[in-house]
Amino acid sequence: MNSSEPRRIEHQQTDKGYVPVYTTAVVEQPWASYSRTDHRTWATLFERQRDLLKGRACREFIENQERFGMSPDAIPRFDDLNEVLAKATGWQLVGVEGLLPELVFFDHLANRRFPVTWWIRKPEQLDYLAEPDLFHDLFGHVPLLLEPVFADYMQAYGRGGVKAHGIGAEALVNLTRLYWYTVEFGLIRQDGGLRIYGSGIVSSKGESIYCLESPAPNRIGFDLRRIMRTRYRIDTYQKTYFVIDSFEQLMDATRPDFRPLYAEIAAQPSIPAGDVQGGDLVHHRGSGEGWATDGDV
Numbered sequence: 447m448n449s450s451e452p453r454r455i456e457h458q459q460t461d462k463g464y465v466p467v468y469t470t471a472v473v474e475q476p477w478a479s480y481s482r483t484d485h486r487t488w489a490t491l492f493e494r495q496r497d498l499l500k501g502r503a504c505r506e507f508i509e510n511q512e513r514f515g516m517s518p519d520a521i522p523r524f525d526d527l528n529e530v531l532a533k534a535t536g537w538q539l540v541g542v543e544g545l546l547p548e549l550v551f552f553d554h555l556a557n558r559r560f561p562v563t564w565w566i567r568k569p570e571q572l573d574y575l576a577e578p579d580l581f582h583d584l585f586g587h588v589p590l591l592l593e594p595v596f597a598d599y600m601q602a603y604g605r606g607g608v609k610a611h612g613i614g615a616e617a618l619v620n621l622t623r624l625y626w627y628t629v630e631f632g633l634i635r636q637d638g639g640l641r642i643y644g645s646g647i648v649s650s651k652g653e654s655i656y657c658l659e660s661p662a663p664n665r666i667g668f669d670l671r672r673i674m675r676t677r678y679r680i681d682t683y684q685k686t687y688f689v690i691d692s693f694e695q696l697m698d699a700t701r702p703d704f705r706p707l708y709a710e711i712a713a714q715p716s717i718p719a720g721d722v723q724g725g726d727l728v729h730h731r732g733s734g735e736g737w738a739t740d741g742d743v
């Protein structure tokens with residue numbers, strides 16, 4: 447694929463407003479097209495999160511990120527990261543324009559390919575943007591692809607996604623909640639305290655602090671059925687974080703066939719993002735301070 451032309455996600459005017467046109471193609475990272483501003487944006491975000499995540503991110507995240515040799519000096523080249531990944535866990539990064547249709551995304555994961563958005567946010571979007579960019583995908587997701595158990599979990603999730611897609615829309619909703627509350631916003635208990643492993647958190651300055659230190663959100667022990675019923679937030683920090691004890695726990699809990707589980711859950715009501723339930727293993731009951739009153743998805 448010719449990568450000399452820099453690309454952006456194209457947008458299209460529809461009755462829902464200006465929406466991105468999803469491209470399913472794998473593209474080569476047009477590394478030479480990154481501007482000095484792009485590299486500076488990477489450096490700023492990288493240094494800020496590296497400092498913030500000391501003592502906050504889990505051991506595996508920090509150690510594996512160092513193994514890649516990522517630095518603030520320049521946006522990493524996917525080819526360089528892929529050499530490290532190939533030897534360690536067999537995962538490969540593939541460049542994409544942005545969000546993918548569900549089935550395409552699942553198929554990548556099921557084949558140990560992780561899609562990474564090649565473009566990086568603009569300087570005025572340092573603290574927040576609505577869609578994943580290179581910093582979120584690469585800084586946030588890639589380090590744990592070097593952790594063998596988590597690497598297997600991601601592939602199993604992809605296979606589970608292909609399967610859920612064949613079952614129906616409700617199964618997909620349940621499965622997406624699992625991804626959200628583990629891969630994107632998961633916490634892990636380690637060295638006598640809570641640590642971050644979710645990529646949505648590690649790539650966010652505000653939420654890296656909020657998820658561990660704010661009294662507002664609930665912090666509840668991992669429970670597969672409970673998570674699959676729990677709605678979540680896409681435009682505010684989470685109201686609830688779920689805590690695993692180890693990546694093995696995650697792997698073991700999700701190994702069984704989900705088919706009967708989807709059927710069981712279909713008969714139960716969904717749980718609002720901020721609710722605490724009778725059977726919950728509560729690490730911290732959130733004060734609810736500053737919570738939006740609506741908007742769970």
Ligand code: PHE
Pocket residue numbers: 599602603605606607609610624700701702703704705
């Ligand atoms: N065990 C799940 C199924 O049968 C697949 C899966 C594994 C889903 C790991 C998520 C995470 O559907």
Ligand code: FE
Pocket residue numbers: 578582583587630645646
């Ligand atoms: Fe993500």
